[in-house]
Amino acid sequence: MITERASLVLYAWLSVAASIVVIALKALAWDHRLGGLLADALESGVNLVAAFAALVALAVAAQPADEGHPYGHGKAEYFSSWLEGALSPRLRSP
Secondary structure: OHHHHHHHHHHHHHHHHHHHHHHHHHHHHHHHHOHHHHHHHHHHHHHHHHHHHHHHHHHHHHOOOOOOOOOOOOHHHHHHHHHHHHHOOOOOOE
């Protein structure tokens, strides 16, 4: 199971890299006066924060059980999901 989580860490790094590329492209497009992409680039910053949170949580969860955590560190992933939920825009009913 550790190797499965280790491969998930790789995908989390890919998510971070993709977020950085998207932010850079949107900022470049905004710099060239292509409309309201700055706000969209800033919103992509939220995606970058969520990707980093997932990366950290997966790296912690991949650690084996130790004396202080006899069942492992798997619950660290819950902190990432909480942060992603807190960063999401609230949906309001019309």
